[in-house]
Amino acid sequence: MASTIQLGDIDVDVTQKNIKNVHLSVYPPTGRVRISAPLHMSLETIRVFAISKLGWIKQEQRKLRGQERETPRDYVGRESHYVWGKRYLLKVVEVDAAPCVELKHSNIILKVRQKSSRAKKQEIMAQWYRSLVKDATTPLIAKWEPLLGVKVSKLFVQQMKTKWGSCNPVAKNIRLNSELAKKPPECLEYIVVHEMVHLIEATHNQKFIKLMNRFMPAWRHHRDDLNRRPLAHENWGY
Secondary structure, three states, X not given: OEEEEEEOOEEEEEEEEOOOOOEEEEEOOOOEEEEEEEOOOOHHHHHHHHHXXXXXXXXXXXXXXXXXXOXXXXXXXXXXXXXXXXXXXXXXXXXXXXXXXXXXXXXXXEEEOOOOOHHHHHHHHHHHHHHHHHHHHHHXXXXXHHHHOOOXXXXXXXXXXXXXXXXXXXXXXXXXXXXXXXXXXXXXXXXXXXXXXXXXXXXXXHHHHHHHHHHOOOHXXXXXXXXXXXXXXXXXXX
């Protein structure tokens, strides 16, 4: 059962499910607030709980909103772009062939047809980033499935505006943000493990944290590293 409560100008998404305790989360990059609460708890009780945590919520939102943003990209020569946490310079080459992207030394070579628009170049780059995440994630899933004792049915990669990844524990699908291709490989692996652990425990409760501590002791370091890095100007916002 899902609903929304308002605390002044803050919307709080509330999901009531068959759990024992209340869980409050503030999600990067926008500071979205979500509460998971037991089915028996009234909305008024949940509101009182949220009000008691209002100072912490605002503090977390200020941190997230102060995070550095990438400047808008024009997809022109010598422009900086990131792949796996490293900076590359874009080189645009006009070709009479199907568009493609190649990584060579310190350059990203973007091959496009003559007079391609900025939107078209952005689309080609976005598709490339999706393919990078998908190709890098497949062996990670194969590595972690036997370690965690789970099986991922399907992997989806797309541009996501409010989260790095998500998991459907029932369908056993995981969904990843293509922006992860711009971050260090360790950050991608952290998100993959995070979502795969949700196949064992759907919520961010103490069991979930214990599992993360057991299988990836440095997960908090990777999480903080990921959330310190610049967010894409085009895909993320308030």
